[in-house]
Amino acid sequence: MSLETLKALFEPNSVAVIGASREPWKTGHIVFKNILEAGYRGKLYPINPKADEILGIKAYPSIKNIPETVDLAVFVIPARFVPSVLEEAGESGVKAAIIISGGFAETGSEEGRKLQEEVVKVANKWGIRFVGPNCQGINNPHLGLCASWPLIKKAGPLAIISQSGTVAATFELWAEAEGIGISKMIALGNRADINEIDLLEYLGEDPNTKAIGMYLESVSNGKKFLEVASEVSKKKPIVVLKSGRTASGAKAVASHTGSLAGEYNIYLAAFKKANVIPVDSIEELYDVTKGLALLPRPRGSNVLIITSSGGSGIISTDYSEQLGLKVTLLKEETVKALKEKLPPYCIIKNPLDLTGDATSDRYDKTLEEVVKDPNVDLVLTIFGDPIPGASEVVEKYFNLGKTIIPIYLGGGRVEEEEKAKMHSKGIPVFPTPERGVRVAKAIYEYTKNLYKRKS
Amino acid sequence: MSLETLKALFEPNSVAVIGASREPWKTGHIVFKNILEAGYRGKLYPINPKADEILGIKAYPSIKNIPETVDLAVFVIPARFVPSVLEEAGESGVKAAIIISGGFAETGSEEGRKLQEEVVKVANKWGIRFVGPNCQGINNPHLGLCASWPLIKKAGPLAIISQSGTVAATFELWAEAEGIGISKMIALGNRADINEIDLLEYLGEDPNTKAIGMYLESVSNGKKFLEVASEVSKKKPIVVLKSGRTASGAKAVASHTGSLAGEYNIYLAAFKKANVIPVDSIEELYDVTKGLALLPRPRGSNVLIITSSGGSGIISTDYSEQLGLKVTLLKEETVKALKEKLPPYCIIKNPLDLTGDATSDRYDKTLEEVVKDPNVDLVLTIFGDPIPGASEVVEKYFNLGKTIIPIYLGGGRVEEEEKAKMHSKGIPVFPTPERGVRVAKAIYEYTKNLYKRKS
Secondary structure, three states, X not given: OOHHHHHHHHOOOEEEEEOOOOOOOOHHHHHHXXXXXXXXXXXXXXXXXXXXXXXXXXXXXXXXXXXXXXXXXXXXXXXXXXXXXXXXXXXOOOOXXXXXXXXXXXXXXXXXXXXXXXXXXXXXXXXXXXXXXXXXXXXEOOXXXXXXXXXXXXXXXXXXXXXXXXXXXXXXXXXXXXXXXXXXXXXOOXXXXXXXXXXXXXXXXXXXOOXXXXXXXXXXXXXXXXXXXXXXXXXXXXXXXXOXXXXXXXXXXXXXXXXXXXXXXXXXXXXXXXXXXXXXXXXXXXXXXHHHHHOOOOOOOEXXXXXXXHHHHHHXXXXXXXXXXXXXXXXXXXXXXXXXXXXXXXEEOOOEEOOOOOOHHHHHHHHHHHOOOOOOOEEEEEEOOOOOOHHHHHHHHOOOOOXXXXXXXXOHHHHHHHHHHHHHOOOOOEOOHHHHHHHHHHHHHHHHHHXXXXX | OOHHHHHHHHOOOEEEEEOOOOOOOOHHHHHHHHHHHOOOOOEEEEEOOOOOEEOOEEOEOOHHHOOOOOOEEXXXXXXHHHHHHHHHHHHOOOOEEEEOOOOOHHHOOHHHHHHHHHHHHHHHHHOOEEEOOOOXXXXXXXXXXXXXXXXXXOEEEXXXXXXXXXXXXXXXXHHHXXXXXXXXXXXXXXXXXXXXXXXXXXXXXXXXXXXXXXEEOOOOOHHHHHHHHHHHHHHOOEEEEEOOOOHHHHHHHHHHHOOOOOOHHHHHHHHHHOOOEEEOOHHHHHHHHHHHHHOOOOOOOEEEEEEOOHHHHHHHHHHHHHOOOEEOOOOHHHHHHHHHHOOOOOEEOOOEEOOOOOOHHHHHHHHHHHOOOOOOOEEEEEEOOOOOOHHHHHHHHOOOOOEEEEEEOOOHHHHHHHHHHHHHOXXXXXXXXXXXXXXXXXXXXXXXXXXXXXX
16 A cells, blocks of 8 residues: 555545534534544534534535545444445545444444445545544544544654554553653554554654554454564564454454454464564553653663662562563672762662662662663663652663663652653653563563564 | 550551651651641641741650650651650650651661660560551551651542552552542551551451552561461451562562562462462552452352443453453343343443443443343443443442442543542442453452352
8 A cells, every 4th residue: 555545544634524413422523523623734624414514614515515625534424325425525536534434344234244345345446545434533643633532632652553442542541641642543443444554554654653552353464464564663663462362352353343363372473573562451552652662772681670669679670580581780880889879778789779768869870870880771760759850860861871761659749740741751651660660571572673683 | 466556556546746847858747747737636746856836736845745645656766766765755655656767677787677676675665566667657547647658638448558668658649549548558667566467457357448458578477477367358358469579579578678578389379378369560459459348249250241342342351261250151031131222233242342332321221131140240341432421320230249340441531530430439440451350350269269268
């Protein structure tokens, strides 16, 4: 697929919402309103034969009545009308479509299957590429194009491709709440035309996307996926949550999207080959995508844990060792330098326990030495108390050759402020030691495989 | 230990803060201020020889100058002064103490070890029982006694006992943010006197505590722990996060609290015997304690998944099967009744997919039949969209014989509102399918072992 086609989907100059509605509870209203409220920077046309205007915007009875050629058409009308209206859209020169409407192949009925075939036929005839049907739409906050729900406006570096609208929405909501934001969201739905492989290719070239998260129940074409993912993963990390792993789960996949889940072990082997990072939960999908989009890459697996909380340090130590990271030893020079700088009751080992009265200044003094130590690749930097100024210190050392992974917990209001500051500076911070260590492991594995494949 | 002694710790009629300070950044100020701002319902005395009053409260130069007998003394003074001031406290009739001050055995120094011994000797002489030293204090929000930090006021059913102040604070902050609240928090510190076993006994009798979470690096006395935990777990669930599992982790435990971590497998065997629930992360500690405090107990391991989000349903199915729960089949009568009530495109299997346009009314109709089905023990009820009214429906069926575990995600502002409503009604709701399933597994195991031991 040419990347130009997907440009009409993600960066249209004009959008028509077919089935835009005045009734606030209808999807056709919500989607139209979200595009409007997200501040879409192109022209927006509601299509509704029974309305003169919707939310103050002049409505048209048909896409054919619009005085200009529209790039993107969003369908929120009953399934049975989609083929004929898509025909009209084709005649009018529409280049891309999002078919949110349900009632196609996912129903399991012969009628639904046929309707979907018809849609594909019409689309092919006019060269229209489309997402869906039966999907939660797409979002490009960099252009204010929230053709989906809920309303998400925060633009950022994370892309999410998902066979579940809810998983995509959850990912977006978390990214917005943290002030990190997303580059593109795509809820695939029945995946009758544009699939995850097309999107990987596109997002691989998308300068706003720094890492790609995916929720998949199956892949459209195993060989092609492997091929494309292998290339894209050289440029940016791909993180995948694959469901349908168990017998019951695979059965549920067939009911949900009508696809074959396949053996999870085969997926794992393929992911490894393509340097795609597999994860085990929605939270992990978010954390790892966020971490890999924003963290500098480590040179090895040597982890140092710096903490104000002894307990959090031990939990991190356990989990690092369990995941196969190396709990490193500091070089003698580093230990000596730190002994001179830090109060005598600090424990200069690994974990390096700055103890409960640690200030940001104490972290500063510590990191100043640690970034010089060749025995250290990754630094889990745990703030386990209300420690103001944490964000400034992390920022100071963030790009000095080590992979610093900040973790902040138990700090109440100060914690919220410091986390927000870090995120606004593009520094990812994690809410528990376990979640931070998981990201450390993922970025180590990704980087190691990257160099292995390059050499 | 008599429970009366611990009453003076948790429910004192009067409290003296020794080392209360006017400098806002000092721990002695923060702790005093938190007790004040938490609305402590007894008499409060700041002790500071250099101040007439602190935060508007008359200060005393020594505990001996207070005109009444004080139940509880909180120490926030340098370690070297603690033994002599504790002596004064004993003379004045103090019954219990919290020694927040650090600089004792945890320093690893001979001096620190000796100071701690002295403290124990003085306390024994006067019959004073104490928490600490080197700890983050205790909290009893039911009495407004936040002798700790950060300030946490929300009273609720969850107790947390912790060898890490940060883990305890994190637990409290989450419980407060969700509007659930805690019954008691105890940060053990060096555990020189009152230990986790004493506290288990006390909390076992505490009517405000419905479940007990613990973060432990070691147990004070294995045999005694097993004995007491076995009894208490008959009355209320005990959930334990044990760290120091790996070689590096165990080494870190020795540095942190000077105790021996021991073999984790031996702990696991003991936990099983005592029906104590082991967990693997701080989030799990919180989720499982919260779930087991508030959920009715299931009769078996048959799980039904009801969802508006196909993807979340599949993820739940996978994870339920992976954890050994049974993804059940509905009885034929139930399927028949649901077919009559639900739109034809709903998938009446397990997961039971109400699809993306599901309203709370559709959940209502579904649960009405499901609660009658003997094939169902646990109901993972997933709201994967902005669905208003979810809380009312869950409440309606919450105590009708099934263990309904609500999960809410991808719902934006509506989700926040519905979650808050559920929590205010004492219904626990979880943020992802994986976290909900983990709780389902824990409550099933706990209940099964409970009945096994009773029979």
